[in-house]
Amino acid sequence: MSANIAKRIEEIAAMPIYRNRQEGLLTDLYQLTMMYGFYKSGRMEQHVVFDVFYRSNPCDNGYVICAGLEQVVVYLNQVAFQPDEIQYLRSLGLFDEGFLEELKNFRFTGTVYAIPEGSVVFPHEPLVRIEGRIFELQLIESAVLCFVNHQSLIATKATRIVQATSGGVIEDAHPTSEFGLRRAQNSDAAVFGARAAYIGGCSSTSNVTAGFNFAIPVSGTQAHSWIQSFDSEIEAFRAYVHAFPERAILLVDTYDVLHSGIPNAITVGNELRAQGYDLLGVRIDSGDLAYLSKAARKMLDAEGFGHTQIIASDDLDEDTIRDLMLQGAKLDGFGVGTALITAKGCPALGGVYKLAAEKRDGSWIPRIKVSENPLKVTNPGKKKVIRFYVDQKASADLIMLDEETIPQGEPVTLFDPIHTYKRKVIQDYTVKELLVPIFVDGEIVYEMPTIEQIRSFARLELATLSSETRRPKNPHVYHVDLSLPLWELKRDLVARRGHVN
Amino acid sequence: MSANIAKRIEEIAAMPIYRNRQEGLLTDLYQLTMMYGFYKSGRMEQHVVFDVFYRSNPCDNGYVICAGLEQVVVYLNQVAFQPDEIQYLRSLGLFDEGFLEELKNFRFTGTVYAIPEGSVVFPHEPLVRIEGRIFELQLIESAVLCFVNHQSLIATKATRIVQATSGGVIEDAHPTSEFGLRRAQNSDAAVFGARAAYIGGCSSTSNVTAGFNFAIPVSGTQAHSWIQSFDSEIEAFRAYVHAFPERAILLVDTYDVLHSGIPNAITVGNELRAQGYDLLGVRIDSGDLAYLSKAARKMLDAEGFGHTQIIASDDLDEDTIRDLMLQGAKLDGFGVGTALITAKGCPALGGVYKLAAEKRDGSWIPRIKVSENPLKVTNPGKKKVIRFYVDQKASADLIMLDEETIPQGEPVTLFDPIHTYKRKVIQDYTVKELLVPIFVDGEIVYEMPTIEQIRSFARLELATLSSETRRPKNPHVYHVDLSLPLWELKRDLVARRGHVN
Structure with a gap:
């Protein structure tokens, strides 16, 4: 961790609102029972990727301003179990001592990519992508969602x-x-x-x-x-x-x-x-x-x-x-x-946390969650998101597989992932990758911006949207498409899933 | 403070969720600027009474289950200013050192009556009645409302x-x-x-x-x-x-x-x-x-x-x-x-905190806030609330002045405070006073119930309501009337207020 990064996280974690938080248990019980299941079946070390994303904009809005990452970073950096918490878990009579020992030594060692606070984001885009031991990634789901859902909702x-x-x-x-x-x-x-x-x-x-x-x-x-x-x-x-x-x-x-x-x-x-x-x-x-x-x-x-x-x-x-x-x-x-x-009228943002990939024998196996509702079928694999700008305006986003090459100026044909006949060719663009590294193997690698920087950035981000996309009712729907390799992977997995129970 | 009461508050304040809270600044800035105004104009010691009440039930419901008192008690018992908070206030450049000195020594010394958690309550009833120095009562408004509004909303x-x-x-x-x-x-x-x-x-x-x-x-x-x-x-x-x-x-x-x-x-x-x-x-x-x-x-x-x-x-x-x-x-x-x-559909309870009386030369002067909307005119004076039960069912509530005698079985004529021709005679009743003492001169005098006691009590309370009042849409409107002396006082103050600007 560089000196600047370390100094910044120290400053932030010293804020009274973050100091003295006991957040190991800020989770749903089923995360702990699943962690116990992984522990009992020898699968704690399984490496996985989870995505945080949401499926529809709140309040009929045309976008979301993402926020809450600072709270997530502080949480992941300090999440641990205090002796009184271990004692409480013991008192539930659900877990054995070996498991409680694992919790005593718990710390977050994963790798996190996220879209910076203040960014304009859209449905289905991974706002946070977390990679690591399933044992850890299961615990943190509830708190990470709570913070991102709440702050993004209010910022929006x-x-x-x-x-x-x-x-x-x-x-x-x-x-x-x-x-x-x-x-x-x-x-x-x-x-x-x-x-x-x-x-x-x-x-x-x-x-x-x-x-x-x-x-x-x-x-x-x-x-x-x-x-x-x-x-x-x-x-x-x-x-x-x-x-x-x-x-x-x-x-x-x-x-x-x-x-x-x-x-x-x-x-x-x-x-x-x-x-x-x-x-x-x-x-x-x-x-x-x-x-x-x-x-x-x-x-x-x-x-x-x-x-x-x-x-x-x-x-x-x-x-x-x-x-x-x-x-x-x-x-x-x-x-x-x-x-x-309270974001009256739309008091919750429905962000979810879904398994995207699993490491088996050293390589990533994409995972999917199917549903009768096509909008609820998840996007499989370890992914990245890019944004195309034309004349300084955000023109479309593309969700791609992490290993794909980012287009460098050549014309790109985008198509709607549900109604694939809807196509759009984009050229004369610049491109930005939205997810940036936050943690690598449990170490913070991101110099956290000040709130003034985040606020100014949010204002610039809003200005990249057309006024039609910023319209409060019935806004223009911004294009968020899937790359062809991701779309094909999804199609194949859905077809295969139909036969696997 | 009795040993039982002291032990109970100690137990509760030791809960990690309450421990280590820094809540002196959990207030709106205008409370501090008003406190400064009282300090500058030599009126800090002015004794006043504030009522916490709400004006309409959330979600078209027929009642509210009040909750949050435990959090209020812990807050009032420990509210204080830490050195870093004083330093922050100094940095705002609004306050002089004498005022900051007053804050350093701040503790709550008031008297509080409240309706216990789990009780069924109705619009306009004082849920919490706080008496004390205006300097203290101004600070605590925001946090007290926040806690009572939130927990009562979710319980309901x-x-x-x-x-x-x-x-x-x-x-x-x-x-x-x-x-x-x-x-x-x-x-x-x-x-x-x-x-x-x-x-x-x-x-x-x-x-x-x-x-x-x-x-x-x-x-x-x-x-x-x-x-x-x-x-x-x-x-x-x-x-x-x-x-x-x-x-x-x-x-x-x-x-x-x-x-x-x-x-x-x-x-x-x-x-x-x-x-x-x-x-x-x-x-x-x-x-x-x-x-x-x-x-x-x-x-x-x-x-x-x-x-x-x-x-x-x-x-x-x-x-x-x-x-x-x-x-x-x-x-x-x-x-x-x-x-x-989130109490989706009705994500806030609109509880307010209004001045009811002021001590001048040793006696309480009732205060009123008038409004063009009759429902927004406050009930003046230091008040209490009683509930009439007939055949074990809650039949009507009466808001009275504190000095009035509680009826002991004689027939009582109740009348609607807005539409006074609506009258109801009540007899063969038992009666309960709803507000109970919580703090006297800053000392806790209330043995706080356990959560199981509160939950059981709420269930009993619900059962005292008719199923018509518990109906989720268009419930029967429960009678909450004013005593004749309170109604007359209010009428007179409204009439007088029309001429005082």
Whole structure:
């Protein structure tokens, strides 16, 4: 491991959110019973390849922003069993002492390739490809899926919401803060969700633990209870700007936005000016945000507060935000809670972990899982994924066998793996391989990017998609095809599987 | 604190899931800026009462099972700021050193009343009532809401799913295991979600961390990848029962349930019998579960495996389970993942935390938050909640002011707080006060129940509801009324508030 890589993983693993995690048992019981089965039948050392992929985009979206790899890397780097965990497993009465001894010595020694966080990805693409002893790869399935599914889901949802603030024009998106802690599905959902939301384009979070751990900007000013705890709204405003003259964003809807909140904000804004400060903004958290924001804008402008921002919150989601903007709402920023932090409407990404190949007598034997549903038949073999760019736009992806040569500019004929008559010739392209090495034989070989790097990268990635693929409803379906050798292998294995029970 | 209470909180706080948590910063930034505002304006010591309540039942349900109190108690008991957290807050450039000093010495010293975990509760009822310094009560809002919202949501969803297995007859519910780890919204959602699901009536979880921490039964056998990793299905079955002859539940749908899985299971079942064991069950994870289970049942019965259970999984939820049972599916148990662990369809409970009263010159001044939406107007004052039982069935709840006398058997006229012409006289009742003391001046006074006690209590609580209130769609709306003094207070404050800005 190079010094830079080692330093970076040390920095990350020292974050309080990662420190002190006991994650050996963060798995489904059947992983342990299967591991015991492999142990009992002398097959622990069997080398295999598993792929993490998902079958359909969440929320009718046209893509996913993958996220969660950092959490996976920390987990794989430190997964182990503590004495109290071994004792618990012993108490279940399922396992013998030899097996528990194997767990005591457990560490992850596999090889991992993954698509970096912030990348745009599509159904059926291996997001993480893990190679190693089946004994280890069985244990880690549940946690790896949990982390990748959760963070990718929230990052994707965030891109939908942030794009809605500007009708899909990425460069014009308004600042959007993640406000969901109180409605999150417990603490990790809030904290890792805030991280994922930031990767997906949010500008800040209200969640201080997320700010503390991940160096995400934090934002927030006051609640209705603050206003109520004073005898009048203007006293509450004055007390707030007394504490934070440089961060004066005032919540104006506790009593009546247009007849109380905005007039009082203007009064306090003039007092602030006299002290050399500026009224940064007002927040409206209820009522008709389109009507109120337009009226408030006029009132503020008329009093010389043209730069004072109007921030909206109140159970917003991408649909409401889009409708508000279409109605000409004068909103400069958004706070989004429940809908973002739970990915309301699509609260799970269905990532799966499937056996792709098995080593027998030194060579890889591709494995397949058949199903009556053609979309559920897995892609066999150890694979890689490449992306073709034409004029800097992502044009199509190709899933190939690992041993295949990557095209270098020659025209390539792509065909739909289900409806093979659909063909497309691609030329004048550049090409990028998506999976990069993360672990080799249990050693980290990847210098983990900072969250700012990941967030910037996600923005660049989004910009490589056509606006049709980024459309929130009925998006253009991006081409993800199989190489001819992979397609033929799959066809042959399906045909053969029909006869093997 | 009594010795029993102290011992119990020590036991609970020692659970690895609670140990080593750093939760001082698990809050929204605006709580800290408001705390700073109180500090700067000399109002830190202001005593207030906040209520935790929600406004509508999730998933069109008729009730909520409240859960999460244990997590709240542990949090309140240990919430503090570590040196690295103070340093982070300093780095934000928002706060002065005097304030950071206050945080260094922060501990919770308030008084808490709460409705015990496992209780059936309804909209607008204070589930947790917290009294203390506004400086402390502001900090804890976000985490308290997060825990109560999440665990109550999942416990409630679990009751919907478990009841669906027997058409709503609680006593006849089939064992239902929580299988959602891989689709949970990160680790805590999986682990605390498994706890809540168990409280709500699930019989076990696949999540080993949840089993380890909370002593929940764990279950699970093998995945498709186990079957695939052998050259044939029957070899895979034999290897599994070799490892676990006493826990033989075989996954029979990898290739073909009726032509391969069940015949192979019967062969292995006969081999098991010859060794003195029994084939406990088969699991079907794909295909038409109604058709397949009926056909499989016949095949098993015909070969003398009448006691072998048929377990179903495959993206189940309460609606699918109900439909399967209505179609006569022969299913003895269920594994439910995504829909349960994310509460798909309703992934957040909208619990809020609202100021109810403020102490001024030694007496409590009730506080209200008005809104154009009558359902959003808060109930003012320090309150309690009582439940009337008639013939052992919960008949109505009454929210009262804390100083009111609880009725002792005399006829009581209840009226709907919004549509006051709706009246109901209740007599021949018994009465229970729902809020119980948890903390007094920062000291725990509550002996925390075990999870088995909570789960049994939840089952008893459900049984106090009519089947009409437990109906999954369009349930009977349970009566939650306000006492006349509370209603009058609210009316007067609303009238007065109209003139105070």
